[in-house]
Amino acid sequence: MTDFGTDITEELTWRRVSDLENLARAIARRYITPRGALWYAPGYGLDLRRYLNEAMTPELLEEMRILVEQEAEKDTRVRFAEASVAPEPGHRVRVALRLETDQGPFDLVLSVDRVSVEVLDAYPG
Secondary structure (H helix, E strand, O other): OOOOOEEEEOOOOOEEEEHHHHHHHHHHHHOOOOOOOOOOOOOOOOOHHHHHHOOOOHHHHHHHHHHHHHHHHOOOOOOEEEEEEEEEOOOEEEEEEEEEEOOEEEEEEEEEOOOOEEEEEEEEO
């Protein structure tokens, strides 16, 4: 069994998160971090929020989908990523990822708005 690590979440109370929940949160953080924001990892991050002020054309959605997959695959725990990106009302996008890990498939659904990237659902596929 693969160990996806443990981290601390800062939601309402501090608590430890492990395994697939830790992986889901790590992937979500990638999509709120502007590339170059971390001096020690200049290639880390893809701030999806920056796309929300643009017209959601099919071309833009396809570009976002490709970038989302590439960013997820930078995490060494992810072997393969397949994504879909769909606009939602209120300057939001919904990102659905199918990730392949050492433990098998893992599905992750995120909601991205101008302020945050929220994990809506994460479950083994």
